[in-house]
Amino acid sequence: MIIDDKGRLFKKINLIDLLIIIIIIAAGFFLYSKFAKAKIVTPLAKQETVELTFIVESLPEYAADNVEIGDPVTDRVTSAYLGKVTKVEKKPDITFGVDNEGKVVRSSKEGYCSLVLTVEGTGVFSGKVVNIGNTNYYVYRETTLYVGDTMLFTRVMDIERK
Numbered sequence: 001m002i003i004d005d006k007g008r009l010f011k012k013i014n015l016i017d018l019l020i021i022i023i024i025i026a027a028g029f030f031l032y033s034k035f036a037k038a039k040i041v042t043p044l045a046k047q048e049t050v051e052l053t054f055i056v057e058s059l060p061e062y063a064a065d066n067v068e069i070g071d072p073v074t075d076r077v078t079s080a081y082l083g084k085v086t087k088v089e090k091k092p093d094i095t096f097g098v099d100n101e102g103k104v105v106r107s108s109k110e111g112y113c114s115l116v117l118t119v120e121g122t123g124v125f126s127g128k129v130v131n132i133g134n135t136n137y138y139v140y141r142e143t144t145l146y147v148g149d150t151m152l153f154t155r156v157m158d159i160e161r162k
Helices: 015-036 061-065
Strands: 048-060 072-075 081-092 095-098 104-107 112-126 129-132 135-137 142-147 150-161
Touching: 048 061, 048 081, 048 129, 061 081, 061 112, 072 112, 112 150
Parallel strands: none
Antiparallel strands: 048 112, 048 150, 072 081, 072 142, 081 112, 095 104, 112 129, 129 135, 142 150
């Protein structure tokens, strides 16, 4: 008989012990497959010069005046160094509000502007995504940056190889 009166399989191993061993093997296989597929950029990957363009739709003019060409740019969350500012453009702010008829219209706030910020750095390209400091940046990604000593809430507008 395969299972004897004591619940052992082939008179060697208990069924509960066998079940525990199977669960441990399945968990080990799951963990291995989960972590074996991690897409971590190796330090040997080819670094290329990239140009990222960020937009801040509305910020006080004094904050925009504090951003200068050559300022270092760092991601606030990941502390990834993105590069240095190469171009700064102040434009009218982009603010939307509701008018008297209930329609959403573009308006402007006094003392506010929008800011288009171009940053040059190095990263690893993968399709239309650039990886800098193990963080993927892609068009329309929102991120918070330290630009010099100013913190900006930005969105990626464009990414180009240089």
